[in-house]
Amino acid sequence: MFTSFRLNNLDVEEKVAAIAKGQTRAADFPNPLKKVPYLQEPDGFGLAESSAILRYLCNTRHNIPDHWYPLEPRVRATVDAIMAWHGSTLRIGSMLVVWNLAIAANLGLEGNKPLVDDYGLPTLKEALKVLECVWLGGNNTKFLVGNQISIADIMLACEIEQLALLDAVPGAPQIMELLAPYKKVTTWLDNVRTSSQPHYDNVHKILRFVRDRQLSKNTSSRTKM
CATH class of the missing domain: 3.40.30.10 (Glutaredoxin)
Structure with missing residues (x-):
């Protein structure tokens, strides 16, 4: 946002x-x-x-500018379709995994790991596969609906960025591990980041701060042991 x-x-x-x-x-x-x-x-x-x-x-x-939410009916409909898909698939998988493995513990709550293993992680991986093969699979453009960024790109990219919190969770899949099989997703994500600077990194610095703080705590705990 x-x-x-x-x-x-x-x-x-x-x-x-x-x-x-x-x-x-x-x-x-x-x-x-x-x-x-x-x-x-x-x-x-x-x-x-x-x-x-x-x-x-x-x-x-x-x-x-028009490219954010194009007036051309079919392009706009595609943006709408991607955003609707995001809410019913990618977001569900991402939030189930991130909430239960990373956020819950920071709030003093117990995450539901069986839910992550049985539903959250498979849903997330399937969503990344669909993003790779469907939304990015049929074009050779930099972004989801062309060579200019749209609000759909921002929504999906920001969802994926939250997976960085998993890097500080022992035993959890790392963000690069999750993205490794999906070359088009990785390239697209780099395009979104590059085209949205410096604001993109500024907005997501809180994620890096939380991740790095937890990594530091993990290192400190291992040192004391």
Whole structure:
């Protein structure tokens, strides 16, 4: 979300909610669904769900270039299809794996490893295979719907970036290990990163910070043993 805001110089006030501290569950949290992200307009209009927010901004902020959410009906429909697919496959697999193996422990919770092994990880791997063979398989372009980046590229790339948290979990599959069989996905992800600098790295630095902090803790624990 923040990557798209910054790449298009949108006049948006960014606020970060500390989920672990319960800020999204507070009575005064604006989203009635108690989740992030959430967009609130000055006139009080509010909108949840990242895909809806991205499309809404492309439709209402006229300074956003067309390639982000193309007006051509078939290209736009393809962007919509990819984003719908993301929510029902890649996101489910990614979040089940990352939540249960990496995030739960940091919140003092016990992850469900059998769920990861039986459903989360197979779902994630199948989604990466579909991304490789279907969404990236039929074209020779840099991005999902052409040679210019779209909101679908940002959504999927940011989902995959979260897998970096697994690098700090002993025994968990590493992000590069998960991506290794999918050469087109790896090349595409590099294209998204390169075309979105410096904002892409700035937005994802919190992931690297959390990962590196946990790696440091792991090293410290082994040293004490």
